[in-house]
Amino acid sequence: MSLEDLGEKGRRAKSERAAAKSGVDAKPTLKTIAELTGLAVTTVSHALADAPQIALETRQRVRKVAADIGYLPDRAAQRLRTGRTNVISLVLDPHEEILGYATSMINGLTEALRGTAYHLVITPHFSDTPQIEPVRHIMRNRMADGIVFTRTEPADERVKLLMENNFPFICHGRTELATAHPYVDYDNYSFAYQAAKKLIATGARKLSIILPPERFTFAHHLKHGFMTAVREEGVGFEIAKGVTLDSKSDDIRDYLFRRMGEPERPDSYICGGEVSALAVMASAYDHRLELGKDIRLVAKQTSGLFDQIRPRVETIYEDLAEAGFLMGKLLLKRIAGPAPIQELQALQTV
Amino acid sequence: MSLEDLGEKGRRAKSERAAAKSGVDAKPTLKTIAELTGLAVTTVSHALADAPQIALETRQRVRKVAADIGYLPDRAAQRLRTGRTNVISLVLDPHEEILGYATSMINGLTEALRGTAYHLVITPHFSDTPQIEPVRHIMRNRMADGIVFTRTEPADERVKLLMENNFPFICHGRTELATAHPYVDYDNYSFAYQAAKKLIATGARKLSIILPPERFTFAHHLKHGFMTAVREEGVGFEIAKGVTLDSKSDDIRDYLFRRMGEPERPDSYICGGEVSALAVMASAYDHRLELGKDIRLVAKQTSGLFDQIRPRVETIYEDLAEAGFLMGKLLLKRIAGPAPIQELQALQTV
DNA sequence: AGCCTCATCTATATCGTTACAAATTTTTCG
DNA sequence: CGAAAAATTTGTAACGATATAGATGAGGCT
Numbered sequence: 001m002s003l004e005d006l007g008e009k010g011r012r013a014k015s016e017r018a019a020a021k022s023g024v025d026a027k028p029t030l031k032t033i034a035e036l037t038g039l040a041v042t043t044v045s046h047a048l049a050d051a052p053q054i055a056l057e058t059r060q061r062v063r064k065v066a067a068d069i070g071y072l073p074d075r076a077a078q079r080l081r082t083g084r085t086n087v088i089s090l091v092l093d094p095h096e097e098i099l100g101y102a103t104s105m106i107n108g109l110t111e112a113l114r115g116t117a118y119h120l121v122i123t124p125h126f127s128d129t130p131q132i133e134p135v136r137h138i139m140r141n142r143m144a145d146g147i148v149f150t151r152t153e154p155a156d157e158r159v160k161l162l163m164e165n166n167f168p169f170i171c172h173g174r175t176e177l178a179t180a181h182p183y184v185d186y187d188n189y190s191f192a193y194q195a196a197k198k199l200i201a202t203g204a205r206k207l208s209i210i211l212p213p214e215r216f217t218f219a220h221h222l223k224h225g226f227m228t229a230v231r232e233e234g235v236g237f238e239i240a241k242g243v244t245l246d247s248k249s250d251d252i253r254d255y256l257f258r259r260m261g262e263p264e265r266p267d268s269y270i271c272g273g274e275v276s277a278l279a280v281m282a283s284a285y286d287h288r289l290e291l292g293k294d295i296r297l298v299a300k301q302t303s304g305l306f307d308q309i310r311p312r313v314e315t316i317y318e319d320l321a322e323a324g325f326l327m328g329k330l331l332l333k334r335i336a337g338p339a340p341i342q343e344l345q346a347l348q349t350v
Numbered sequence: 351m352s353l354e355d356l357g358e359k360g361r362r363a364k365s366e367r368a369a370a371k372s373g374v375d376a377k378p379t380l381k382t383i384a385e386l387t388g389l390a391v392t393t394v395s396h397a398l399a400d401a402p403q404i405a406l407e408t409r410q411r412v413r414k415v416a417a418d419i420g421y422l423p424d425r426a427a428q429r430l431r432t433g434r435t436n437v438i439s440l441v442l443d444p445h446e447e448i449l450g451y452a453t454s455m456i457n458g459l460t461e462a463l464r465g466t467a468y469h470l471v472i473t474p475h476f477s478d479t480p481q482i483e484p485v486r487h488i489m490r491n492r493m494a495d496g497i498v499f500t501r502t503e504p505a506d507e508r509v510k511l512l513m514e515n516n517f518p519f520i521c522h523g524r525t526e527l528a529t530a531h532p533y534v535d536y537d538n539y540s541f542a543y544q545a546a547k548k549l550i551a552t553g554a555r556k557l558s559i560i561l562p563p564e565r566f567t568f569a570h571h572l573k574h575g576f577m578t579a580v581r582e583e584g585v586g587f588e589i590a591k592g593v594t595l596d597s598k599s600d601d602i603r604d605y606l607f608r609r610m611g612e613p614e615r616p617d618s619y620i621c622g623g624e625v626s627a628l629a630v631m632a633s634a635y636d637h638r639l640e641l642g643k644d645i646r647l648v649a650k651q652t653s654g655l656f657d658q659i660r661p662r663v664e665t666i667y668e669d670l671a672e673a674g675f676l677m678g679k680l681l682l683k684r685i686a687g688p689a690p691i692q693e694l695q696a697l698q699t700v
Numbered sequence: 701a702g703c704c705t706c707a708t709c710t711a712t713a714t715c716g717t718t719a720c721a722a723a724t725t726t727t728t729c730g
Numbered sequence: 731c732g733a734a735a736a737a738t739t740t741g742t743a744a745c746g747a748t749a750t751a752g753a754t755g756a757g758g759c760t
Contacts, residue, residue, distance in 0.1 A: 043709055078746080079715090106442070249657060432719095
C-alpha cells in the first residue's frame with residue numbers, strides 16, 4: 001500500500017468520524033434514534049416493530065423521527081440476529097429458447113417484491129454442476145428465505161429436497177410427486193390441444209410438434225394435449241425427433257429443412273417457443289413452401305415479437321411477467337407462514 | 351398459533367440443538383473449527399485469511415478442516431463487521447426493445463462473478479421514480495459494493511453522484527463528462543457508419559435511421575456515425591421522426607408503414623434493435639415492397655434471432671453477454687482498489 | 701401504608717465475524 | 731544460561747439488530 005493510499009484512508013476516516021459526531025450524513029442506526037428521542041435502543045427497536053407494550057404516543061414519535069432522518073434497518077445486522085435474509089433467490093438456468101424468458105420473469109418478480117423488504121438475488125446454475133447444487137447451497141447456507149426456480153421435472157429433486165426441509169419455494173411448472181407443493185404453471189396441455197384443434201380446423205392433415213426435452217414436466221403436458229387433439233380428430237401426426245425446444249436454433253432449422261424435403265412431411269407445426277417457430281418459417285421459406293397453405297403453424301408467443309412477423313402467424317399467448325408476479329406473491333405468502341396448499345398454486349389459462 | 355405448530359417447533363428446536371451438540375448438520379462457524387482444531391476463534395479467522403503471522407502448518411490444517419466440514423463464512427456477519435456487502439447491484443430499467451437485453455447481460459455478469467464471493471442483486475428502477483433514486487439508495491444504505499447500470503446519458507446524474515462519492519460502479523455506455531469514468535460500451539458510431547456504407551454500396555440512395563431516445567449518449571454516437579457516412583457519400587437521408595427504439599413496436603411499425611406509403615420515402619433503414627428491424631420488414635411486407643430491392647435494411651443483432659429470419663437480413667452483431675462479462679470483471683477490479691482509468695474502460699468493436 | 705397489578709420502558713446477551721492489542725511460546729544470541 | 735527478539739496464538743470489543751428477562755413507576759385495592 002502506498003503512502004498516498006494511507007493518506008487517503010486517514011482523511012476519509014477522519015471526515016467520517018466528524019460527520020458521525022455532528023450527525024450529518026452518517027448512516028442512522030437505532031442508536032441515532034435513541035439519542036434523538038432520549039429512549040433506549042431496545043425501546044426504539046420495539047417501537048418500530050409496533051410492539052403493543054410500547055405506548056402508542058412513543059411509537060408514533062419514534063416512527064416520525066425515523067422517517068425524518070431516513071432510517072433504514074441494517075440488513076446485515078437483522079439477518080445476523082434473526083436468521084432471516086430478506087432475500088429471494090432466483091435460480092437461473094441459461095438457455096436459448098424463449099427470448100427474454102428470464103427478463104419477463106424478473107420483471108414480474110421485482111414487481112411482486114416491490115414495497116417489501118425483499119431483494120431479488122440471481123443465483124446462476126452453471127451447466128457443469130448438478131441442477132440441485134444451487135438449491136442445496138442456498139438452503140444449507142441460508143442464503144435466502146425463499147427460492148424460485150423453473151423448468152420443473154416430474155420427479156424434481158429440488159422439489160423433494162425443499163419439501164423435506166420445509167424450505168419455502170415456488171417453481172414454474174408442476175411435478176408428478178404425490179405431495180402437493182407450491183407452483184405456478186401455464187396450461188400447456190390446453191395450449192397444445194387448442195393449437196392442434198386450430199390447425200386441424202384450417203385443414204391440417206398431418207401435425208408435428210416440437211417438444212421441450214422430455215425430462216421437463218411441461219413436455220408431457222404438451223404431448224398429452226397434442227395427442228388428445230389428434231386422436232380426437234383422427235388426423236396424422238408425428239413428434240419431432242432429435243430436436244427439442246432447447247436445441248440450438250440452427251439445429252432445429254436444419255432438422256425442419258430436412259423433414260420438409262421428405263415425402264411424408266407434416267403439413268403443420270406446433271411450436272412451444274418463438275425461436276423454433278421462426279425456424280419453421282425459415283425452413284418453409286427456404287423450401288419455397290407457402291405459409292398458411294403448404295405449411296401451417298401455431299406458435300406460443302411470450303413477447304411482442306410475433307406482432308411484427310410476416311406473414312402473420314397464429315399464436316397463443318403466455319404471460320411470463322404475470323407468471324413471475326404470481327410466483328413472487330405466492331412465495332411471499334408461503335414465507336409469511338403455512339397456508340393451504342391450494343392458495344399457493346396457480347395455473348395460467350391459455 | 352395452533353398446538354400442532356408448537357409441537358412442530360418444539361421438536362425442531364430440540365433436534366437442532368442435538369445436532370449442534372453432535373456437530374452434525376448444524377451450520378459450521380469459526381467456532382466449530384476452533385473446537386475441532388483446539389485453536390482460538392481469532393486464530394482460525396486469521397488462518398483462513400492466510401495471515402502471514404499464523405504458522406503455515408496451522409493455516410493448512412485449518413483450511414483442511416474448514417473444507418472437510420464445508421465451512422462457508424456467514425455473509426451477514428462479515429458484512430456487519432467489515433461493511434463490505436459482497437453484493438453487486440444491477441439496476442434494471444424495464445424496456446421493450448432488444449429482446450433479452452437483460453438476460454444476456456445477466457448471463458455475462460454471473461459468469462464474471464463466478465467463483466468470487468459476490469452475489470448479483472437485481473435492483474429494479476420503476477419508471478415512476480427518478481432514475482437516480484435506486485443509485486442514491488444503494489449508496490446511502492450501503493446495499494452493495496458496486497453498481498452496474500445501463501442506458502447512460504451524456505451528463506448522467508448517476509455517474510456524477512457516484513464519482514463524487516468515489517463509489518465503485520460501471521455503466522454500459524459513455525458520458526460526455528470531463529472526468530473519465532469506468533464504462534463498457536459498444537462502438538455504435540462504427541456500427542451506424544458501417545451499416546450506412548454497406549447500404550450505400552448496395553445501391554441505397556436515401557437512408558433512414560431509427561434512433562434511441564435522444565437523452566441517451568449512444569443515440570448521438572449512432573447519429574454521428576450515420577451522418578458521417580451519408581455526408582461522405584453525398585446520399586439522401588433522414589432520421590425517423592416521432593419514434594425511437596423505445597417506442598412500442600406497433601407504433602414503430604405504424605410510423606414505418608405510413609412513411610413507406612409517402613412519395614419521398616427512404617429506400618433503406620438502419621435499425622439499432624431487433625424489434626424495430628422486424629417492424630421495417632413487416633411494413634415493407636404490408637406494402638408489398640421487396641426486401642433487398644425496394645427496401646434495404648441493416649440491423650443490429652444481439653441474439654440468434656435473425657439467423658432464422660427470412661429473407662435474410664444484413665446484420666451487425668453486438669455481444670451483450672460479453673458486455674456483461676466485461677462489466678463484471680472491470681467492476682471487480684475497481685472494487686479491489688484504485689486502478690488506472692484506462693484499465694476500467696472497454697469499447698467493443700463492431 | 702403496604703402490596704399488587706398493569707403499562708411502559710430498559711439492560712443484557714447474542715448472532716458470526718474481524719480489528720486491535722496483548723499474551724504466550726519459541727528462537728536467537730551474547 | 732538468560733534476556734531480548736521473533737514467531738505464533740489469544741482475548742476483548744465492536745459492527746447493528748433483537749429476544750429475553752427484568753426494571754421502573756403509576757395506580758388500584760385492602
